[in-house]
Amino acid sequence: MITDSAEPEYSPLLKTAAVSKSFGGLKALSDISFEVPKGIVQGLIGPNGAGKTTLFNVITGAYLPDSGSISFLGKEIRGKKLHQIVKMGIARTFQNVELFESMTVIENVMVGCHVRTRSGFWGAVSRIPKVLREEKMIRDRAEELLAFVGLEKESGKKSSDLPFGWQRLLEIARALASDPLLLLLDEPAAGLNAVETRQLGELLGKIRDLGITLVLVEHDMSLTMKISDNILVLDRGCILARGTPREIQSDEAVMSAYLGKSK
Amino acid sequence: MSIPKILIYGFFVTAVLLIGYFVENYYYLQVLTFIGINTLLALGLNMLMGYAGQISLGHGAFYGIGAYTTAILTVNYQFSPWLSLPCAILLAVTVAFLVGLPTLKLSGYYLGMGTLGFGMIAFIIFREWTSLTGGASGFVGIPSLEAGFISFSSARNYFFLVWAVVLINLIVCGRMIQSRMGRALRAIHDSEKAAMAVGINTMHLKLQIFVFSAAVGALAGFLYAHYISFISPGTFDFLASVRMVTMVVIGGMASIWGALLGAALLTLLPEWLHAFADFEMIVYGLIMMIVMILLPRGLTRGLLDLYEKAGEGTGKGHDN
Structure with missing residues (x-):
């Protein structure tokens, strides 16, 4: 397996620094910097078009970011081939399920x-x-x-x-x-009914218990809030907020931009 | 439902032995030998098209490289055919690697166009490099094969030789499909995006299978040249490449036995259709169209579907 004894213990598993990606005139990601410590469930939320899937594609090497760096286990992975990145320990699922049919x-x-x-x-x-x-x-x-x-x-x-x-x-x-050491899940609950979503939540808990770090893009708020240790909120390619689920739920900016004003 | 492999291969070997011993007619043996050579061509291409999902409209070139390399080496340089065979394969493999490296980055129609261009270039070289290939008038006097005291100059022995090679290739391809590599190939065929996401180096694998199919094509070319003893560029032209693709599609993509069926049909049809004289090509085209309309997934799959339907019709059905 992958070991790197030279790494200090506190180093994050995944770290992005000022990652930007544009498609033509559209800035899909601008200056995204965040860290995912080992062993947590990192929620990633935001309205449609916020750049969540683009961020996944950039981390897994499917897209090359225009600027910024991405490190995994302390090593730069920007510009590495997809298969090399998978081998290092990053796996993903797709929003629209991509099986070998x-x-x-x-x-x-x-x-x-x-x-x-x-x-x-x-x-x-x-x-x-x-x-x-x-x-x-x-x-x-x-x-x-x-x-x-x-x-x-x-x-x-x-x-x-x-x-x-x-x-x-x-x-x-x-x-x-x-x-994988890190598993990126792109809307795993999309299209699932309530029972299936609950079972999925249990499965994700089991995966975390194996020591696999999860990054979860999800629209199902109750699932995300329940399972995530940390949440990052994206909006139009920028980081809008970050914090624990409780902090995010009471964040004014998130309320207005994403959850909609409830009062 | 699925028949044990050993039975299928057993049936295959028995059929080849029976045909080889009891068919006396020289003409029949010749046609059957051609079916074998065409099966090899279709088999190699099927790995690329049916399993990896990459089209090649230039595979006639590798067939030609196999045939011309052994012709030139054995006639002009007095090589033993058994020495020219590895040379022919090595050359085809090298060419496939160099051609595949840039073209396999393309996909769909563009890959079709790229390989088509390659096939055209190879054909022009066969035809125009007269001092080496004999040009349009062809290359004569290719020696027949011998191994120790066995001479393959008899139609019967050559029939056995070709079908033994077919059998080996069927086994090789069958094993490849049921392996880590074969699964990865099928994965590329189903979803290249997902294949990359699980860490398959798709470019590398596509190149590998392209090279493999080129090697099988060259092997078929070698067998062809030493059988006919005369080759000319027309055998390896664009139509030859198209015929190979047709064999794969008609027989059934992603099926090693489909290669055999497709090759058999495409070899036999022109022979049967001689009776139609001037209308031969029209009838040929019509039959192709009818097969594709009725059995769009090819003969193998189509026949299996019919068989399964018949099974359901009797009320027995299948429990999944």
Whole structure:
């Protein structure tokens, strides 16, 4: 696994410093600086178009920021390739669930193990014992993760045949298969009913208990407020507020910009 | 539902052996050998198109590189064919790497155009570099293959050789699909965005499979050249590339047995359609259209669907 004994203990897991990103004339992110300490659940909220997904894309390397730096475990990751970043320990899920639809449920999770495994073409063709052992390890790990999210009975089904709520769980299992230290979840509760949302909340708690740090973009306020240790509020590409859920709920600026004036 | 693999391969081997021993007619053996060579072509391309989801309209070039390399080395430089085979594959692999590096950054239509251009260039080289390739009039006198006391100059032996190579390639491709690499390929096909997000180096993998399919194409070219003993550029032109794509699509994308079915159909149809004389191409085109309209996912998938439907029709159905 990833160890870095030289790092002082107080260093944050993830840190962005003055990250900006524009699309043409639109400033999607301007000067975003924030830190995510290890082991917490970081909520990320804001109205549509606030730049939450863009921030995810920048952190995971899908977009290159125009300026600023992003460090993970104290190392600069800006400009690194996506697969390198995943290997360092950052995984993500998508707002609109991106599964491998022609593949089975378990295969989806098995693909998730990609960065922690090695065998390639010659291994596939020769099927030497080392490769078979790795293949078994991948399958075992995938089964374990399916059980973890509660989908162990669905393993042989085609992933696109799962109901939507389960597809979300599968996507989380797939992300966990890369053994991440940091998991970015883009609106995991979108499209889920009340029961599913409650189960999701429990699952996220279990993931945190594994020591995995979570960054959560979510519109479901009760879920976000309940599970987050810290919340960052974005609005039109800028940081509007940050603090504990309690602080955010009583923040004037957030009230007017995002939650709407209740009084 | 799924039939054990060993049974399928067993059936395949039995069929090849029976056909090889009992078919006496030279012409039939020749057609069956061509089906084998075309199966190889379709198999390699299917890995790229069906599994990785990347189109190539220039794969005829690798077929040609395999054929011309071995022709030139064995005739002009008296290489043993068994030595020219690795050379042919190595050249195809190198060319595929150099061509794939820039073109595989493209996708969809643009990748189609890029590979099409490459195929055209290769064809022009085969035709115009007369001093090396014999130009438009072709290259003659390619020796037949021999291994120890076995001579592959007989149609029957060559039939066995080609189908043995097909079998090996079927197994190789089958193993590849059921592996970490194969899953990653299928992942790219389904969603490149998600594939990248789980940490698959998509560019690297696409290049790898492009190179692999080029190697299989060159192998087919090698077998073709030593079988026919005469090659000319027309065999490796744009239409050859299109025919390869058609075999993959008709047979069924993402199915190794689809490659076999597609190759068989596209090899046999022109032979059967000789009877239509002047109308041959029209009938050929019509059949292609009908297959695609009725079985848009190709022969393999289409036949399986029909089989499953029939199963449901009898009231038995399937429990998932």
